[in-house]
Amino acid sequence: MNHVLFESIQLGSKQLDNRIVMPPMTRSRASQPGDVANALMAEYYAQRAGAGLIIAEGTQISPTGKGYAWTPGIYSDAQVEGWKRVTDAVHAQGGVIFAQLWHVGRVTHPDNIGGQQPISASPMKADGVKVFVDNGTAAPGFVEVVEPREMSVAEIKQVLGEYRQAARNAIRAGFDGIELHAANGYLINQFIDSESNRRTDAYGGTLENRLRFLDEVVTAVVNEIGADRVGVRLAPFTSLNGTEDADPIETYTAAARLLNGHGIAYLHIAEVDWDDAPDTPLSFKQGIRAAFEGVLIYAGRYDAAKASQAIEANLADMIGFGRPFIANPDLPARIREGLAWAEHDPETLFGGGAKGLTDYPKAAPQ
Numbered sequence: 001m002n003h004v005l006f007e008s009i010q011l012g013s014k015q016l017d018n019r020i021v022m023p024p025m026t027r028s029r030a031s032q033p034g035d036v037a038n039a040l041m042a043e044y045y046a047q048r049a050g051a052g053l054i055i056a057e058g059t060q061i062s063p064t065g066k067g068y069a070w071t072p073g074i075y076s077d078a079q080v081e082g083w084k085r086v087t088d089a090v091h092a093q094g095g096v097i098f099a100q101l102w103h104v105g106r107v108t109h110p111d112n113i114g115g116q117q118p119i120s121a122s123p124m125k126a127d128g129v130k131v132f133v134d135n136g137t138a139a140p141g142f143v144e145v146v147e148p149r150e151m152s153v154a155e156i157k158q159v160l161g162e163y164r165q166a167a168r169n170a171i172r173a174g175f176d177g178i179e180l181h182a183a184n185g186y187l188i189n190q191f192i193d194s195e196s197n198r199r200t201d202a203y204g205g206t207l208e209n210r211l212r213f214l215d216e217v218v219t220a221v222v223n224e225i226g227a228d229r230v231g232v233r234l235a236p237f238t239s240l241n242g243t244e245d246a247d248p249i250e251t252y253t254a255a256a257r258l259l260n261g262h263g264i265a266y267l268h269i270a271e272v273d274w275d276d277a278p279d280t281p282l283s284f285k286q287g288i289r290a291a292f293e294g295v296l297i298y299a300g301r302y303d304a305a306k307a308s309q310a311i312e313a314n315l316a317d318m319i320g321f322g323r324p325f326i327a328n329p330d331l332p333a334r335i336r337e338g339l340a341w342a343e344h345d346p347e348t349l350f351g352g353g354a355k356g357l358t359d360y361p362k363a364a365p366q
């Protein structure tokens with residue numbers, strides 16, 4: 001049963017034990033001040049090292065790239081040292097771990113970025129979107145985002161440099177590679193989608209122009225650490241954080257072709273975020289398979305049977321199980337043995353300590 005999930009697969013220079021991915025999940029438990037990964041996070045990820053591939057939680061590439069309180073960064077030396085503990089712990093368990101490089105763009109509040117106005121492709125507010133702040137004066141809580149400022153071309157170049165440095169830092173911290181977070185309405189997604197990019201320069205207007213920022217970020221990180229250590233995550237159909245594209249099939253098939261030209265290790269498609277679960281058309285998946293020759297990962301409400309079917313149908317090579325990995329540290333073993341999956345506690349997803357992070361038990365021996 002589900003044997004196809006346990007066939008090994010080559011990802012860049014790594015031979016992975018299985019096709020099961022732990023996709024990136026923000027858990028907001030970095031040490032303060034400084035947004036530093038810590039021993040608790042190392043334990044959490046090491047418990048889940050049975051995944052063929054772990055993609056660690058979204059990690060800001062700069063102070064301005066931060067969207068929520070207590071998420072980890074990867075721009076300071078202390079942050080690199082913090083992540084070393086995590087990667088060492090995962091490697092000690094035989095796991096493979098990539099960092100997810102994150103710039104939130106407009107999906108933040110001045111309280112999270114030192115009082116500045118957030119930046120984006122265009123000065124367009126993500127209406128109704130809320131982020132979590134801890135400004136030290138009041139009780140931490142959710143606040144609505146504000147209108148961002150349009151990035152100048154000089155600022156775009158600066159952020160490209162931040163991505164490049166973050167990729168270098170990730171390798172220094174012992175990660176096996178990086179995933180660019182180009183999904184879920186964050187900065188790269190804000191450039192890609194027609195409804196959040198109103199620029200009239202080389203970074204907006206035509207599809208080619210809307211993909212230029214993605215293209216340049218990928219070029220920067222590939223030049224820095226090599227294409228075999230780079231993956232990209234896209235979310236073609238979800239509208240999380242207020243980004244939508246008028247023609248997602250055309251846009252994201254073109255994005256897959258562009259990424260194929262860079263020879264990156266994998267393309268990761270997020271089909272679902274929370275309850276926003278639009279259908280991903282079969283014809284689109286077939287188009288992505290034709291456009292992209294590297295490893296294809298899909299995530300979003302998969303169970304073991306659906307995951308096996310996607311691989312057997314040759315639509316996917318690996319499948320991410322997000323929420324299931326929270327409450328089931330030994331998820332691959334449970335899939336292999338056909339054991340029941342525990343449910344996670346929604347109250348302990350973000351912030352706090354060990355409760356709801358490292359205290360979910362393995363399945364009892366049968």
Ligand SMILES: Cc1cc2nc3c(=O)[nH]c(=O)nc-3n(C[C@H](O)[C@H](O)[C@H](O)COP(=O)(O)O)c2cc1C
Binds near residue numbers: 299
């Ligand atoms: C608590 C939580 C935090 C998440 N944080 C991130 C993140 O940092 N980066 C990202 O790309 N996706 C994030 N996601 C989305 C997941 O990677 C995944 O795509 C989503 O949960 C759907 O998969 P599932 O139905 O198997 O949970 C998060 C999801 C959850 C539940």
